[in-house]
Amino acid sequence: MSKNRIIFHIDVNSAFLSWTAVKRLQEGETVDIRTIPAVIGGDEKSRHGVVLAKSIPAQKFGVKTGESLFEARQKCPNLTVVPSDHGYYSEISKKLFDMLNDYSPVVEQFSIDEGFLDYTGLEGLYGEPMKAAFELKERIKATFGFTVNIGVAPNKILAKMAGELKKPDLVHSLFHHELEEKLWPLPIRELFMVGKSSERVLLNHGIDTIGKLAKCDQELAVKLLKSHGLTLWKYANGIDNSPVVPSGNSSAKSFSNSTTLSQDATSLEEANLVLHRLAQTVCMRMRSENYQCSTVSVQIKYADFTLFSKQMKVKVPTDDTDYIYRMFKDLYASLWNGRPVRLIGVGLNDLTEKDDSQMTIFDAMAQEKHKKLDAVCDKIRLQFGKGSIGFGDQLKGKK
DNA sequence: TCTGGGGTCCTAGGACCC
DNA sequence: TCTGGGGTCCTAGGACCC
Numbered sequence: 251m252s253k254n255r256i257i258f259h260i261d262v263n264s265a266f267l268s269w270t271a272v273k274r275l276q277e278g279e280t281v282d283i284r285t286i287p288a289v290i291g292g293d294e295k296s297r298h299g300v301v302l303a304k305s306i307p308a309q310k311f312g313v314k315t316g317e318s319l320f321e322a323r324q325k326c327p328n329l330t331v332v333p334s335d336h337g338y339y340s341e342i343s344k345k346l347f348d349m350l351n352d353y354s355p356v357v358e359q360f361s362i363d364e365g366f367l368d369y370t371g372l373e374g375l376y377g378e379p380m381k382a383a384f385e386l387k388e389r390i391k392a393t394f395g396f397t398v399n400i401g402v403a404p405n406k407i408l409a410k411m412a413g414e415l416k417k418p419d420l421v422h423s424l425f426h427h428e429l430e431e432k433l434w435p436l437p438i439r440e441l442f443m444v445g446k447s448s449e450r451v452l453l454n455h456g457i458d459t460i461g462k463l464a465k466c467d468q469e470l471a472v473k474l475l476k477s478h479g480l481t482l483w484k485y486a487n488g489i490d491n492s493p494v495v496p497s498g499n500s501s502a503k504s505f506s507n508s509t510t511l512s513q514d515a516t517s518l519e520e521a522n523l524v525l526h527r528l529a530q531t532v533c534m535r536m537r538s539e540n541y542q543c544s545t546v547s548v549q550i551k552y553a554d555f556t557l558f559s560k561q562m563k564v565k566v567p568t569d570d571t572d573y574i575y576r577m578f579k580d581l582y583a584s585l586w587n588g589r590p591v592r593l594i595g596v597g598l599n600d601l602t603e604k605d606d607s608q609m610t611i612f613d614a615m616a617q618e619k620h621k622k623l624d625a626v627c628d629k630i631r632l633q634f635g636k637g638s639i640g641f642g643d644q645l646k647g648k649k
Numbered sequence: 650t651c652t653g654g655g656g657t658c659c660t661a662g663g664a665c666c667c
Numbered sequence: 668t669c670t671g672g673g674g675t676c677c678t679a680g681g682a683c684c685c
Contacts, residue, residue: 265685292653292654294650294651295650297650297651297652297653298653298654299650299651299652299653300651300652300653300654302653315685316652316653317651317652318650318651318652319650319651319652320650320651320652321651321652324651360684360685361656361684361685362685363685364685442683442684443682443683443684444683445682445683445684446682446683447681447682447683448682448683476659476660477658477659477660478658478659478682478683502656503656503657503658504655504656504657505655505656506654506655506656507654507655508653508654508655509653509654510652510653510654545677545678547678547679555652557680557681558679558680559678559679559680560678560679561677561678561679562677562678563676563677563678593653593654595654595655597655
């Protein structure tokens with residue numbers, strides 16, 4: 251790895267909200283929701299009422315991502331709530347990353363709206379890094395109509411922290427000689443990977459800024475937070491050698507699918523319908539990326555928001571919807587304590603690339619029976635949409 | 650009409666084996 | 668009969684991210 255790297259972190263400002271704003275303006279809407287107190291929010295009737303993204307005016311009222319729309323409206327009575335459009339977000343995200351990939355061969359997609367770009371060695375092409383970052387930011391704005399922050403730094407963690415500094419529509423650098431001035435005065439909670447619980451522990455020991463963590467003994471950080479403490483201590487000191495891994499060079503570790511029910515489930519029959527639907531979508535996603543799983547899991551959130559999960563190993567890696575569905579059912583039945591259930595989730599873990607595992611002839615024969623059916627179902631769903639095909643148990647109640 | 654969904658990584662305890 | 672101790676696998680739960 252090159253000693254003097256230059257890494258960009260590109261982060262769309264209020265991504266879901268900006269993207270929806272752009273789309274609405276294109277469709278003739280006159281109000282730009284980025285300029286008023288507004289949020290992208292889920293549907294409260296089906297109990298999905300959380301803030302997914304907020305405008306800067308909404309943020310000034312203290313509205314936070316992840317809180318309920320109920321809370322958000324208490325803080326900001328005039329709040330405009332706009333539904334999300336995930337299909338559109340995926341499209342526009344892809345266009346953004348196509349542009350970044352065009353710019354540099356080493357781009358890592360970190361989420362739908364965030365990525366790292368390795369600028370090392372590109373000076374010859376685009377010039378001095380800060381100037382190049384500024385031009386990239388302007389190009390994104392001119393092309394798509396939304397703004398980004400770009401952080402410029404010698405590694406990923408500092409690029410990320412730089413990108414978080416002041417928003418929106420800005421380029422910030424964060425080199426080692428700038429840590430004391432730009433990073434260290436910040437509250438400890440603003441360091442990447444310091445959540446509620448790490449914050450509590452660090453505050454209890456008088457570590458309330460990133461600088462105090464940076465200057466404390468490494469051993470103290472480890473004593474307080476184990477391996478996570480070491481990670482945080484390194485981040486506070488701007489130490490991070492992790493490479494920018496181009497998307498496509500990394501492999502999936504798990505697939506999961508969960509749903510908050512519009513009404514609590516109170517019987518196994520109701521739950522099984524949901525499990526079947528979840529099994530179909532999650533298995534299809536896994537098959538489309540050519541994986542098999544060796545562990546399956548089920549998660550239950552009860553009406554009081556307590557969470558429980560149960561998992562089991564399977565003898566032979568599988569991608570068979572019917573087989574996996576039956577395991578989900580068994581897991582659920584043994585996990586459920588009879589109380590009303592708010593959310594049901596399923597997961598597929600311990601992934602392996604398809605066909606790189608050995609199975610007995612009997613396993614193979616049993617699985618083969620279902621493979622053709624799954625393949626046909628996947629094809630139909632791809633062509634006509636998720637709801638176009640289901641099993642008999644899912645017909646009940648459909649129009 | 651208060652609290653989403655999809656991920657990754659880590660830890661701790663028990664089973665089991667030598 | 669006073670019960671070491673390491674290693675690995677499996678499972679449940681939790682922290683954190685966007």
